[in-house]
Amino acid sequence: MQILITGAAGFIGFNLSKYLLDKSNVRIIGIDNLNNYYSKKLKKDRAKVLMKYKNFSFFNINILNKKKLEKILKNKKINVVINLAAQAGVRYSLIKPSEFVDNNVQGFYNLIEVAKKYNIKKIIYASSSSVYGDSRTFPLKETQNIKPKNIYALSKKINEEMADVFSSQYNISFIGLRFFTVYGEWGRPDMFMMKYLSSSFNSNTKFYLNNFGKHTRDFTYILDACKIISKLIFSKKNFKHEIFNVCSNNPQNLIKIIKKINFLTQKKPKLFKRKLQQADVVKTHGNNKKIISFIGKQNFTAIDIGLKFTVNWFQKYYKY
Secondary structure, X not given: OEEEEEOOOOHHXXXXXXXXXXXXXXXXXXXXXXXXXXXXXXXXXXXXXHOOOOOEEEXXXXXXXXXXXXXXXXXXXXXXXXXXXXXXXXXXXXXXXXXXXXXXXXXXXXXXXXXXXXXXXXXXXXXXXXXXXXXXXOOEOOOOOXXXXXXXXXXXXXXXXXXXXXXXXXXXXXXXXXXXXXXXXXXXXXXXXXXXXXXXXXXXXXXXXXXXXXXXXXXXXXXXXXXXXXXXXXXXXXXXXXXXXXXXXXXXEHHHHHHHHHHHHOOOOOEEEOOOOOOOOOEOOEOOHHHHHHHOOOOOOOHHHHHHHHHHHHHHHHHO
16 A cells, blocks of 8 residues: 655654554655745654655655646555644634645645545545534534634535535545644644643743643644554444544643653743633543544554653654
8 A cells, every 4th residue: 555645754654654654554754845844853853764664755745736636646556644744733724824825725726636546545635623612512512513723623524525525526534633632752742732841941041831820731642643544444334424523532631741740750840821812722631432433443552651751752853
């Protein structure tokens, strides 16, 4: 099986690629534009790890460049496209909304068009729990109404709607994944957990705790997310378009997470508490019954174990 993974040097894209290369007999074509939204070095280090595998090929291109996409895929028989390339960052969406329209909407459309041209019949794509907005009904179910409160979330909602249309029009099976706060090794430095760890090991880095720490997040360990996606890749079930929550169904208060990290690191950085920030969602808590019923039994990593692995990796990587 040949798989195209976009955003292969990103957090989820890298971990998924490595998991598949370690666990299955696949060939992966990885694409990433290595932009500077966050550390290029981290992205390049991820790519270097993947390029050690003989069944992995890497191309530094942007999915907005349709001609280059076609050139890469022209002579390759791709079975599945996994689109994890996107402009991330809820707060960044307030500063540069055009980046989200271009990369997340137009980029996804380009991939769909290329998939149609080369007769690729399955596309798995990243959506986000942020599409739910500030819901008051928990746990969040795939069937409830969604109400994005920022352009990042809206771009993901548009992706879902595009998949709904093109699944019938182009006879392609689509799977949308609403990720809930994925964390773990090689994590994004712009997200809460890595920011806090950076502050823990660097006294010059300030840590701002939004909403005075009253946020609640459904943290999902990266290995669990990879296992779920892997099962979806190899699933033989027939469908047009399905959307799944990818979550642990075990929400955690940020203050409690901070205490757990402090215990593991034996450090306690100074917190700068501040009010709720624009575009922030106060609580996420997903229902994962649909994905479990689709793929079968799934054991989720306990938060204490996932945090331990994350902290251990952070200490080794940044010491190096």
